[in-house]
Amino acid sequence: MLLIGKFLTDLISIYSYIIIIYIFMSWFNAQQTSIGQLFARICEPYLEIFRRFIPPIGMIDISPIVAIIVLRFASYGLFQLFLWTI
Numbered sequence: 001m002l003l004i005g006k007f008l009t010d011l012i013s014i015y016s017y018i019i020i021i022y023i024f025m026s027w028f029n030a031q032q033t034s035i036g037q038l039f040a041r042i043c044e045p046y047l048e049i050f051r052r053f054i055p056p057i058g059m060i061d062i063s064p065i066v067a068i069i070v071l072r073f074a075s076y077g078l079f080q081l082f083l084w085t086i
Helices: 002-027 034-053 063-084
Strands: none
Touching (some): 002 034
């Protein structure tokens, strides 16, 4: 059971890194590349949830930061849940 928890937390961690890479790609306008479009298809559905509730502050969109924090809390919660089942 712990192996499943570790796998899920690792998967969430990888998704967090993909979001971070996607954010950096938006700074350099590299979203028109094929990898940028792939990351957009992966990240935008999740980020859109937070963009509905968190408006941009000027030109800065802080919704990805909140989205990553939520992912980290989910990862921590899943790991703790699977630790309790041992």
